[in-house]
Amino acid sequence: MIGNPLTILDEVDSSNNYATGQALQGLAHHGHAFMALHQTAGRGQRGKTWLTQPGQNLALSIVLDMRQTLISRQFGLSAAVALGVFDFFSHYAGEETRIKWPNDLYWRDRKAVGILLENTIKGQIWQWTIAGIGMNVNQTAFDANFQTKAVSLKQITGRQFELKEVASELCKALQARFEQFLTGDQHELFKAYNEVLFRKETDVRLVYQQKSYNCRILEVDFSGKLWIEGAPVPYFQFGEVQWQIQADTL
Secondary structure, three states, X not given: OOOOOEEEEOOEOOHHHHHHHHHHOOOOOOOOEEXXXXXXXXXXXXXXXXXXXXXOOEEEEEEEEOOOOOHHHHHXXXXXXXXXXXXXXXXXXXXXEEEEOOOEEEEOOEEEEEEEEEEEEEOOEEEEEXXXXXXXXXXXXXXXXXXXXXXXXXXXXXXXXXXXXXXXXXXXXXXHHHHHHHHOOHHHHHHHHHHOEOOEOOEEEEEEOOEEEEEEEEEEXXXXXXXXXXXOOOEEOOOOEEXXXXXXXX
């Protein structure tokens, strides 16, 4: 089960780095979760850093044994993890929660959760995935560059959350979606993902090859392509575009 056991780390460079090391040394099995109270070098997608106030937010990394899963299903896992996080977060934050392709969580136009999946692959064998989740929980003041771009559960709800309880509850939501990914109807999984897709069937400015386009978001397919209208190509792969989002004030 995801979250069994849950190991709490006072300080590490990166919970994903730590979890990877434990898995490679045979010291962590499937479902083992590592929660860091403070990260000195947290990482996000495409090499970006993830900055957080110590003890205020959730930094959780989960070891997933993927040896029985086809390597072609990597984006399906990404969608399942994003949906698990969505299930937890939207329970408290409400219906304005959305999944921003490929797997960030946004509330209104502000980022609330970042997800980083790191795979260990040998040949054609998908061995492990470390699912790293960085969630803004109790932090209410952010760096000037992010003050209008980030949001936390406390800002949305007015509540203070206990981080270990958040981690345990989140792991249960992730377990349910992971089971759906392994054994359930994948069409239903992607239907659920697309139903809560950020800015779906609305127009958004996207930068592609240094030019800005007003694109209409259509859907994301099984392989992770973002299908759109209004650009020189019918879909984007992850990493090909940048979003231009003007966040609302709280």
